Amino acid sequence: MECLGCGSTSEVLDPWLCPACRQALANESKETRFPNDDVVCLFPMRTLSRRLVHALKYKSIPGVASYLVRRSSLCNRGLASQFLAQFPEPYFFVPVPLHRARYRERGYNQAEKIAAALAWAVHGRVCKWLYRKTFHVSQTKLSREEREWNVAGAFGTMLPEKMPTRGTVFIVDDVFTTGATTGACMAAFGKDFPLNVKICTLLYEEPATAVMDFVADNSVEWNP
Numbered sequence: 715m716e717c718l719g720c721g722s723t724s725e726v727l728d729p730w731l732c733p734a735c736r737q738a739l740a741n742e743s744k745e746t747r748f749p750n751d752d753v754v755c756l757f758p759m760r761t762l763s764r765r766l767v768h769a770l771k772y773k774s775i776p777g778v779a780s781y782l783v784r785r786s787s788l789c790n791r792g793l794a795s796q797f798l799a800q801f802p803e804p805y806f807f808v809p810v811p812l813h814r815a816r817y818r819e820r821g822y823n824q825a826e827k828i829a830a831a832l833a834w835a836v837h838g839r840v841c842k843w844l845y846r847k848t849f850h851v852s853q854t855k856l857s858r859e860e861r862e863w864n865v866a867g868a869f870g871t872m873l874p875e876k877m878p879t880r881g882t883v884f885i886v887d888d889v890f891t892t893g894a895t896t897g898a899c900m901a902a903f904g905k906d907f908p909l910n911v912k913i914c915t916l917l918y919e920e921p922a923t924a925v926m927d928f929v930a931d932n933s934v935e936w937n938p
Contacts, residue, residue, distance in 0.1 A: 718769050718778075719762045730769070730781065738762050743786050746793040747890075747918035752900075752911075754797045755890050755918030756786035763917055767888050771824050779827035780834070782916055789835050794914075798836060801882035801910055805838035810887040810899055811846040811869070828916060829886040843883075844869050844899055868895075869902040883911045890915040 716723055719735030726733060742763055747755040757763045763782075770778040788794040798805065809825035817823060829840045847870050885899045896913045903911050 718765055718775075730766070730775070730778065735762055739766075739785055743790065744792065746787045746797075748793075748797070749890060749893065749918060753890060753893065753896075753913040753915070754794050755915045756782065756788060756794055757917050759889065759917045759919040767824075767917055770827070771820065771888065774821065776822055776824070776827045779824065779916075780831035783828065783831035783835055786916075788832070798882075798884075801912065802880055803838075804878070804881045805833070805836055806841045806843075806878070806881055806883045806909070807833045807838050807886050807914070808841050808843050808883055808899070810885060810895060811842070811844050813846050825887050828888060832884070832886060832914060838884075841883075843871055843873055844885075844902060845872055869899050871902050871904075877908060879908065881909055883907075883909050884914045885911065887913075887915045889917045889919055891919045892921050 715727055715729070717727060717732040717735055718730040719738070720732060722732055724732040728736060731739065739757075739762060742757050742760055745758045747758055749755065766778050766782060769775045770782075783789065786792075786794055788798070807829035809823060809829040812820070812823040812825065826840065826842075832838065833840050847868055883903070885896050887896055890896065890913065893913070896915070900911050900913070
């Protein structure tokens with residue numbers, strides 16, 4: 715079996731990374747990113763973390779979601795843990811919904827897997843309070859303005875009759891680049907929504923490098 719990080723064959727995988735890649739991931743976990751005051755990204759996008767999320771999305775390895783969350787600063791009393799501690803509990807993790815066509819292709823929504831791992835880590839809840847109204851083209855090669863237009867009005871809410879009166883909502887996705895998708899999800903909740911709404915993703919990709927990453931590794935179809 716090959717390491718998902720470097721591709722080397724090893725008998726000491728855990729079960730997906732060799733010792734060298736495990737150490738590299740541990741180092742990356744210390745680089746929690748905060749694109750703005752409402753967003754926490756557990757890892758920067760590096761070659762290793764990108765390959766792991768690629769495996770989560772396209773290689774039918776959903777367990778990578780919990781693998782990454784358990785090794786993040788959220789579970790090691792690091793910066794992500796401190797970020798969440800600012801906000802009132804309970805925590806409600808709301809995955810960005812996947813269009814049914816994508817769901818049929820993958821068999822699961824990777825954002826739901828991430829949300830479940832986050833909820834387990836901090837004793838929160840997964841709440842499917844969003845639905846996707848329209849199917850849009852991949853965001854990979856779009857500019858910031860094009861991304862915002864592409865997902866404008868794409869999401870709606872399905873809220874329970876008895877909404878919680880206390881707590882914090884975290885919209886969950888795999889990658890944060892420009893924030894177009896998660897921003898559209900935040901907008902769907904509306905200005906009068908009674909709880910704080912924040913964002914939590916596995917990776918942060920610098921917007922300026924998004925297209926270069928695509929050119930360098932066009933086998934990965936990011937759809938943040």
